């Protein structure tokens with residue numbers, strides 16, 4: 001048994017519906033600009049290829065956890081997303097084999113310090129500080145799932161007002177294609193989560209906001225932004 005110089009960090013985990021065992025998180029990959037209308041609202045071009053960024057595994061916030069307003073921003077944005085949870089992986093996974101790697105799906109919010117992201121874009125700097133900060137990945141329980149990926153409504157409301165309302169079927173790159181593309185860049189493995197991009201309607205959150213997200217057939221996510 002390996003001796004550590006101090007106790008190793010606890011593995012971040014996400015609850016699974018109907019199970020007492022939890023899903024251990026290895027990595028979090030995220031797809032940028034995967035819905036045409038959001039791609040346009042962010043100033044992109046529909047022909048842009050997909051791209052990925054990452055959040056640390058310990059950015060997940062399980063249901064009921066605190067989502068504090070992060071420091072060093074005045075423009076925290078919500079991005080409602082379908083999240084894919086993998087229990088198998090590999091490299092260069094063909095599209096036809098990709099859905100066999102899926103353990104289930106969850107509802108997630110890709111919280112974004114938009115002001116820092118815009119500054120990073122202007123300077124050609126990385127997005128880690130704008131995307132991968134503490135508690136930047138609130139997530140619902142995972143629903144186990146086999147077969148075709150969810151296609152239905154994806155929506156988020158803030159204090160009861162609907163902000164984003166679209167359908168997963170509008171994704172430019174579907175779940176199987178995303179897994180396949182990601183596996184060309186990284187060796188995927190059990191425990192990986194992939195945030196699949198957000199539709200149009202992203203906008204700011206402030207302390208005290210009550211956020212409620214859903215993906216039809218997958219579940220709901222609710223949290224309050226604390227000071």
Ligand code: MN
Nearest residue numbers: 079110197198
């Ligand atoms: Mn996103």
